[in-house]
Amino acid sequence: MTRLLFPTRLFETALSDTALLEDLEEACWMIEDGDEAGHRWCEEKGYPGYTSYASLDDLPRRAPAFAELEGQLLKQAGRAAEELGWDIDAKDITLDALWINILGEGGHHPGHIHPGSVLSGTLYIAVPEGAGDIRFEDPRLARMMAAPPLLDTVEEDQKRFVYVAPKPGELLMWESWLRHEVMPGRSEEPRISISFNFGHRA
Numbered sequence: 001m002t003r004l005l006f007p008t009r010l011f012e013t014a015l016s017d018t019a020l021l022e023d024l025e026e027a028c029w030m031i032e033d034g035d036e037a038g039h040r041w042c043e044e045k046g047y048p049g050y051t052s053y054a055s056l057d058d059l060p061r062r063a064p065a066f067a068e069l070e071g072q073l074l075k076q077a078g079r080a081a082e083e084l085g086w087d088i089d090a091k092d093i094t095l096d097a098l099w100i101n102i103l104g105e106g107g108h109h110p111g112h113i114h115p116g117s118v119l120s121g122t123l124y125i126a127v128p129e130g131a132g133d134i135r136f137e138d139p140r141l142a143r144m145m146a147a148p149p150l151l152d153t154v155e156e157d158q159k160r161f162v163y164v165a166p167k168p169g170e171l172l173m174w175e176s177w178l179r180h181e182v183m184p185g186r187s188e189e190p191r192i193s194i195s196f197n198f199g200h201r202a
């Protein structure tokens with residue numbers, strides 16, 4: 001018998017409320033349009049598109065669609081915490097950050113983790129044909145000193161990198177230590193997503 005130890009969870013949920021998704025898309029463009037500080041930051045940092053990450057920390061107060069989304073995300077985070085077996089009170093999970101990402105052609109986001117958070121994730125709003133996948137990395141990779149290469153035919157749970165091609169309305173959530181990367185897109189149409197970090201109020 002083979003036992004599986006320390007599996008990594010990726011929580012996938014499809015948000016079926018199309019009216020909410022449409023309202024969020026509209027709100028993303030409205031906020032993008034008015035966020036001069038954000039555009040300046042993107043320009044200075046060479047961000048390949050627009051993000052509100054560094055400029056706005058109050059999206060739920062700026063548009064009702066974001067307030068509605070906050071409630072839905074908190075519910076999903078509570079479910080994830082339960083599945084992870086966390087011995088905490090769901091009401092101590094806090095939405096610490098919520099931000100918009102709009103990536104254009106060639107737009108990507110290099111590999112990173114979200115330090116200081118417990119759960120992170122992204123809701124996909126617009127994913128045109130050719131938009132970049134999100135790639136997750138085996139968290140044990142740095143310890144694999146002499147691990148041989150893998151056959152192409154291995155199952156997903158054995159792979160060292162897993163690519164997910166997101167669909168509009170798809171919500172992905174993972175533990176914040178899981179390293180991930182947005183692969184370069186080949187679409188001229190914008191790829192719109194909303195990302196978030198949850199913390200734990202101890």
Ligand SMILES: [Fe+2]
Pocket residue numbers: 112113114180
């Ligand atoms: Fe990220």
